[in-house]
Amino acid sequence: MKKEHFQENCYVSGHTACAGCGQSMAVRIVMNTAGKDTIASNATGCLEVFSSKAPESAFGVPWIHSLFENSAAVASGVETALVHQGKKEGINVIAQAGDGGTADIGLQALSGMLERGHDVLFVCYDNEAYMNTGIQRSGSTPFSASTTTSPSGKHSTGNPRPKKPMVEICAAHHIPYSATSSIANPKDIEIKVKKALKIKGPKYLQIHVPCPLGWRSDPSQSIDVAKKAVETGLYPIVEYEYGKLTKSRKISSPKPVSEYLKLQGRFRHLLKDAKALAEVQQVADKNIEYYGLK
Amino acid sequence: MFSILAAKPKSSERNKTGSWRSTKMPRLLKKECINCGLCAYICPEGCIEGKDKNQYSVDLDYCKGCGLCAYICPKNDVKMVENQPQGESKEK
Numbered sequence: 001m002k003k004e005h006f007q008e009n010c011y012v013s014g015h016t017a018c019a020g021c022g023q024s025m026a027v028r029i030v031m032n033t034a035g036k037d038t039i040a041s042n043a044t045g046c047l048e049v050f051s052s053k054a055p056e057s058a059f060g061v062p063w064i065h066s067l068f069e070n071s072a073a074v075a076s077g078v079e080t081a082l083v084h085q086g087k088k089e090g091i092n093v094i095a096q097a098g099d100g101g102t103a104d105i106g107l108q109a110l111s112g113m114l115e116r117g118h119d120v121l122f123v124c125y126d127n128e129a130y131m132n133t134g135i136q137r138s139g140s141t142p143f144s145a146s147t148t149t150s151p152s153g154k155h156s157t158g159n160p161r162p163k164k165p166m167v168e169i170c171a172a173h174h175i176p177y178s179a180t181s182s183i184a185n186p187k188d189i190e191i192k193v194k195k196a197l198k199i200k201g202p203k204y205l206q207i208h209v210p211c212p213l214g215w216r217s218d219p220s221q222s223i224d225v226a227k228k229a230v231e232t233g234l235y236p237i238v239e240y241e242y243g244k245l246t247k248s249r250k251i252s253s254p255k256p257v258s259e260y261l262k263l264q265g266r267f268r269h270l271l272k273d274a275k276a277l278a279e280v281q282q283v284a285d286k287n288i289e290y291y292g293l294k
Numbered sequence: 295m296f297s298i299l300a301a302k303p304k305s306s307e308r309n310k311t312g313s314w315r316s317t318k319m320p321r322l323l324k325k326e327c328i329n330c331g332l333c334a335y336i337c338p339e340g341c342i343e344g345k346d347k348n349q350y351s352v353d354l355d356y357c358k359g360c361g362l363c364a365y366i367c368p369k370n371d372v373k374m375v376e377n378q379p380q381g382e383s384k385e386k
Contacts, residue, residue, distance in 0.1 A: 012340060014308060018337060024339070057302065220364065222360070
């Protein structure tokens, strides 16, 4: 880690993210790594709302928001226009979305972008629910998390469905690069963005970003929560190249999932329910086996 | 109905989000600093700056008091203290 990390500040103060927001931390690192020769598109979501409270913008690069579902499509258009004008060389195009704008609403546009082979880096900031509109369950919400549309209670232990494996869905398009990262290791985000931007073709990067409001965790523990997610095996850090798993962050001695769950209000109901807790442990164990994390 | 929906880059800087701080604020003790730069690197607001050992400073005009700098500091050189009302700009 060197003193002057970034040449230019491409994402500045004064945005209206909550205190301890994992997403704003990740955005700063992504934007400053990509540098000023970048054009970014954005899906609707927390990021769009807190970074661009009209008539202001926190971005120091050209940035466009159109709709919830078409971040990838807009970025495809930007990239195509640059190619036609012969200006693509040296300019990074980044499409950004939250997990709802990636896994649910924007999936079709994303798949199209990957299939057409645009030279775009798609970054998904995964906070595991629709936080902007009030913590509704998304396809990326983990198993057993309590949200406003999957509340825990007498007859429910939270979200009944497993998390959508977006990184594999993207890798299945046999794109050059598809990876997960997390603010648990902020340097890892920089390394992966740099690596992705050197590759020509469609790239997908999914970053785990704790949301203190939606996860009901302490703002000062955002990084700690993300670390526990990685160390328990609930958030595998993996890299796929051309559809093949090439790298995974090993966890030598996985922690029990309760270490991760007890930090968050959205999982509080599990701590009193041994059966439900064991089911979440199974998810972690399966991840460790499936992605070869040990 | 239609107007130009464009904003100047970096224009959010006019929002002094430091007024959001409710309970705690960071104080850089400037004793054990090893210039790793992690606090400035991870600050979600991007309001910590510095180039040399013990030379880092927090811009309290923007700091929301989340406390992540205190969490990440490997030398425990950042302490969260009782919040002080607005008024001062750069920490001395």
